[in-house]
Amino acid sequence: MAFDYDKWIRPGKLPHIWCPGCGHGIVMKGLIRALETLKLEKNNTAVVSGIGCASRLPGYIDCCTLHTAHGRAAAFATGVKMAKPEMNVILVGGDGDGTAIGGNHFIHACRRNIDMTYIIMNNYIYGMTGGQFSPATPTGHKASTTPYGNPDPCFDIAKLAIGAGATFVARGTAFHANQIDKLIVEAIQHKGFSVVEILDDCPTTYGRRNKYKSVIEMMNRLKEVAVPVKAAEKMTAEQLQGKILTGVLYKDETKPEYTAEYAKVIERAKASK
Amino acid sequence: MEKTLPKIEIIEKYCKGCHICVEFCPKQVLEMQGFVVGVKNLEACIKCMQCELRCPDFAIRVITE
Numbered sequence: 001m002a003f004d005y006d007k008w009i010r011p012g013k014l015p016h017i018w019c020p021g022c023g024h025g026i027v028m029k030g031l032i033r034a035l036e037t038l039k040l041e042k043n044n045t046a047v048v049s050g051i052g053c054a055s056r057l058p059g060y061i062d063c064c065t066l067h068t069a070h071g072r073a074a075a076f077a078t079g080v081k082m083a084k085p086e087m088n089v090i091l092v093g094g095d096g097d098g099t100a101i102g103g104n105h106f107i108h109a110c111r112r113n114i115d116m117t118y119i120i121m122n123n124y125i126y127g128m129t130g131g132q133f134s135p136a137t138p139t140g141h142k143a144s145t146t147p148y149g150n151p152d153p154c155f156d157i158a159k160l161a162i163g164a165g166a167t168f169v170a171r172g173t174a175f176h177a178n179q180i181d182k183l184i185v186e187a188i189q190h191k192g193f194s195v196v197e198i199l200d201d202c203p204t205t206y207g208r209r210n211k212y213k214s215v216i217e218m219m220n221r222l223k224e225v226a227v228p229v230k231a232a233e234k235m236t237a238e239q240l241q242g243k244i245l246t247g248v249l250y251k252d253e254t255k256p257e258y259t260a261e262y263a264k265v266i267e268r269a270k271a272s273k
Numbered sequence: 274m275e276k277t278l279p280k281i282e283i284i285e286k287y288c289k290g291c292h293i294c295v296e297f298c299p300k301q302v303l304e305m306q307g308f309v310v311g312v313k314n315l316e317a318c319i320k321c322m323q324c325e326l327r328c329p330d331f332a333i334r335v336i337t338e
Contacts (some may be wrong), residue, residue: 002325002334004284014287014331021291025329179328270290 008032008042010062017056021215023174024054025201030089030180030198032061033133037185041139041152045088048077050102053128054094056122069100074109077116079133088188089115095122095136099155105134110193111162114258117187117194120157123202131205139185161195162250168194169250174201175222176246191257199226199244251256279320280336285309287332294324296332 015252018024028131035045042063051070058065062088068076073091098106098120113261125143126132133143134156142149161169170183180198189193201206201207201218212218229247231239254273281302289310291338295303295310303324304313318335325335 002336007330009331016330018329020289020330021293022329025331027328029329029331037274175327183308215291215293219293219297 003033005029005032008035008062009060013060016060018053019204021201022053023123024057024121026174026177027119027180027198027200028057028060031119031184032176033181034184035180038188040088040259044086045090045182047090047092048073048080049092050097052097053125054092055097057092071097072105073097074102074105074118078109078114081114081116081259082262087116090188092116093120094127094155095120095124096126096134098133099135099157107164110161110166110195112258113165113167113192113255114137115191115193116239117184119184120195120197121200122157122197123200124207125202125206127202127205131209132255144205144238153254157197158195158249166195167192167252171197171199171244173199173222173226173245173246175219176226179246183248190251192255277338278315279318281312281315281318282334282336283310284332287330289330291329293327293329295319297323297327
């Protein structure tokens with residue numbers, strides 16, 4: 001039977017604003033399937049975003065949603081989680097919103113290990129504002145502000161999250177659509193800060209500047225570069241050249257979770273009176 | 274046993290004509306009909322749901338029994 005996405009979509013909001021072939025729609029479907037798999041309640045689920053193409057997503061999802069200032073999704077979401085620790089808080093955003101303008105909030109949310117799930121849709125560019133290069137734009141690739149090639153080295157968002165202290169880090173791609181919901185389910189179930197990076201395609205502002213003739217070519221590239229973590233164990237360093245690992249990259253269940261630790265602080269403060 | 278065919282429902286209002294479903298269908302069931310997608314060969318459909326899974330625009334539903 002066809003999956004019923006309508007249950008989680010605000011009536012009358014479709015068709016969405018994303019360009020033809022944009023992978024954000026595929027990620028949104030994955031998120032909806034994950035929410036349905038976990039049987040989350042709409043009143044007990046908050047989807048928080050900043051600004052950008054990917055951050056338009058909460059506008060379409062029918063649950064508690066917050067569309068906040070640019071890059072500040074993690075800050076607002078931390079507020080939601082601290083006020084209502086029982087709530088499932090999910091952040092969505094793009095690579096520019098999450099790692100450049102909101103880079104500071106992102107690493108500190110990772111450091112605190114607060115129980116939230118951050119879905120970063122990495123399309124390698126600032127799509128909405130006209131294709132400026134982001135920290136995730138690969139070196140040498142073109143953007144509207146780097147017409148002769150980007151000289152900057154790029155961020156590996158998953159490694160950044162692991163380094164900053166996130167306790168669950170996974171990576172998927174928009175091509176491997178049936179993996180997205182499984183990764184998000186695992187991320188939401190994990191107690192602690194979980195980051196799911198989804199490699200995405202932006203045919204309008206990234207693809208056409210970087211000699212991708214079509215959406216299909218961009219999707220095929222994602223298919224070619226992605227290597228599951230288990231398959232990568234059997235491959236040599238040469239074979240892994242230029243490949244990107246997908247699947248659950250890091251999981252640590254020993255680190256204390258922030259809201260639980262804060263509750264202890266409240267207890268201590270009450271006891272000392 | 275007779276093969277039961279699914280019903281492929283296309284919401285033309287939502288389709289933006291990105292070709293993803295047409296290209297990644299393993300049995301070439303779909304084709305572009307002008308700016309939107311249409312069903313070319315329903316008989317070949319194996320109900321793998323790849324089109325429904327990958328459509329970024331919520332425009333395809335594969336309804337099986």
